Amino acid sequence: MSHMPASLFDHRLVRGLLARCGEARAMRTGVLIAALAMVLGGCVPDEPTAPPQTDIHLSEYVVSGDSIALRIPLNRTERTGYDNQPQFTRDGTALLYTSERGSSTDIYRMSLSNHTTRPITALPTSVYSPTPRTDSTFVVVQVEDDGAQRLWEFPLSRTAPVTPDEGALLLPEVEPVGYFAWADAEQLALFVLGAPHILQWGNVLTGRADTVRVDIGRSLESRPQDASVSAVQRHENAPDSVLVAYGPDEVSVYAPTLPGEGDHTWTREGHLLMTSGTALYQWHPNAGSWREVYDWDPATPSRLAASPTENRLAVVVAPPEE
Template identity: 30%
Template sequence: MGFAARYMSAVMAGLSVLAVQSVTASAQSAPREKASFPETEIFLFDLKLGDTVSIANGRNVTLRAGYDNQPSFTPDSRAFLYARSDDFQTDIYEYSLVDGTTRQITRTETNEFSPVATPDNASISFVSDGPGAWQTVEVIARNNPEISKRLLPGDTLREPIGYYSWNHATDDVLYWSRYGFNISLTHKDKKTSDYITGDAVPSTPYVIPGTNQFSFVHRQGNESVWIKALDPKTKSVRPLTPIKGTNANYGWSPEGSIFIIEKDTLYRWKEGPSDGWESLADLTEYGLVNAARLSISPDGKKLAIVGQVKP
């Protein structure tokens, strides 16, 4: 190669390096787009279950500007996991009921939602919302949260998961499709899933306490919205109760009651002769409004409610 050719080759190589550096610098200097999350707080109550249900000592335990949502108690009832936002995304945090401290568990540039601890409390599963709105369920070990693995095989997921429930006793997984608005049943190790129903309302499914059945929320053809039970063995679906009002976020207590909030009033439904919703408490008396989600501790002694501070 002559001098001129070698010179031009060197120039082009230098330009290529400068171009890569320019693109890299541009990408690094480009500011991240801020996210827009609603302002929510998590309030913690003492709960007394029985024929008569009561709550007491409601207090705001997150107490900050930003999004704090989707509380889920650990199996020992000593803490709850939740999704917490900064200016750009949500991460998983944990609030200790023992000493009132908060610690961050995940540190990513993507959104994590719906955290749930495994029965041994050694791992945490959650919905991960990555680039391109790809949303799936991941699992991390508490002692190594930087490494995650998918709960389900990739080809199980025909649509991104929005909400899910994992029965650790059977490894059945029921999930709500983010775009399909349907409920599907699969197994942790299966590469296929069973379509259960369409017209499913965006709401977290649960394992019904004391059973291997799941509950989910379904909008019927006449527009009424019901909480229903699914038997994963037979695929049969049984209606339990219509929701109270319009809020489809509910939770189970360990003795088998459903709790729900409508217009800042806490209600309970328990299967039996009455089969109706019982009014329990006006939550505005505890300084919160726009209450929506809730979670009950496994020992039945604590209730976490997501809402906003009463002006």
Template identity: 30%
Template sequence: MQKRRLILTLCGAAALANTALAQDADEAPPPAFPETEIFLFDYDAEAESNALSNGRNVTQRAGYDNQPYFTKDSASFLYSRDDRTQTDIWEYDIASGTHTRITKTPESEFSPTPSPDNRTISFVFERNNSIWQLDRARPDAPTWALEAAGVTEPVGYFARNYATGDILYWSRYGFNIALTSAERPAYHFISGHAVPATPHVIPGTDQISFVHRQTNEQVWIKAFDPATKAIRPLTSLVGTNANYTWTPDGAILQIEGGKVYRWKEGGEGWEVIADLADHGVASANRIAVSPDGKRIAVVGLPGA
């Protein structure tokens, strides 16, 4: 009898524990996204200092607003925005100052990348941790962009050349860079020891840049040519922030220590062109340039 009572007691305790676990799961806090804002500036490509002006916080809300990417006409930018449970793709129209929600899925979308004609958007989708795409006319019906390539490796960041179909991506767990295609079966391993950072199609070329940690521990931005499979070192990073972007005239911009640096091939190395503290921006780490070269979006926080 005592043994039976002990068994019943243990079963009851287990049931209570399971109930408590279920309640804890139901009451679990939503995913924690970092607090970030997007600031928009006018950019003077000819200025050697104080190259930014007319800065304003264009998101200005509590939550995660990040990964801006300008449309080809430079009239708007896409970005990833959270609703406290997951992220969706939103669009900010510069002229009207309005924000429009593009996706509304149960999963999160990151790194929204518009096609040159602005009809298609590619993004990293948590549905299978890969690159997906959607037609703006049917935002509720995204399709897997790497299905033809047959690549199932989880993707963290990517760059897509819509003209050639080439996609260069950073492996989410492998920390390597590889080349694939949105149009055909394709896979080419480029390099290991790649730093988690968004690759970029280099303006005016079909080459794609990425960030690589060398065996001597130096971290470099390098260019990869899909046609020849050649890798060319460009420049080492200023500091530790691996986020950077290209301007239409072929310069690289990077934020480090609250300052915006610019590098031009054949120039004298990295030069400071703006101090974000002068514009009331702190903790900035991501930057994007409009295709017309007239505006810059910076991800950071309002300064004290």
């Protein structure tokens, strides 16, 4: 362990730890406590905390009325390491995801026709949360040289990995960003790291970002049926809830959440799906309840994404602890 006086502690260490962890609830509790302990104790770890072992499973689903059935998922990134944060391209032909295969994370693209994978970024610092903005561009959270975490846009339609000089900074005044989701090509919701974490509504043309809610979960999801974004509102003395935001001043409660992180997504038909424990669940508005769709027991699913063009689902799954 290396040591330095607490008075010289750089607040960016906390951000770096939080970015490497990538888990909002862990950021609020264990990681944040550990980081603060380092401040008070004046010690800094020699190496950042390694991301967890995760894989991405792909599956097709079948809709019958207001119910969904999942075909047996297949592990498409089966290797030792961190493969996480999947997002489908707008045409549904490929999957973008975050992968750590060295000292930092980069973005990879998987073709869904043959499941071949190639890197699409080659950047000196870590990038996270790859999300298409248009048919030809995608946006990431980039951890910059000084520790800032901001949104950067890069070209998507090319074969060689993008380089730093091809990026365009979005919302330069908004940071540290943890996660985000697009309402349309101009407006987006942002998870901004804080104590507690903040939900902001940004506009990349005006550069403005307004606070919508405080104390939110990490899962922000675009809704395919309209220009809105969903988020999880944390409550101290009541069950957490799924919010739907149409703008900074128009927010409604949609459903209660399940125990866990509140990782969720929306299918193109408008079904709300959420992972909890070892299973995937679907919300039935008419019944006012969650129903189990598929169970990975003893493995644990977390983040998930639904294809905008096909009945296809990507789910992040962690193997059972030994």
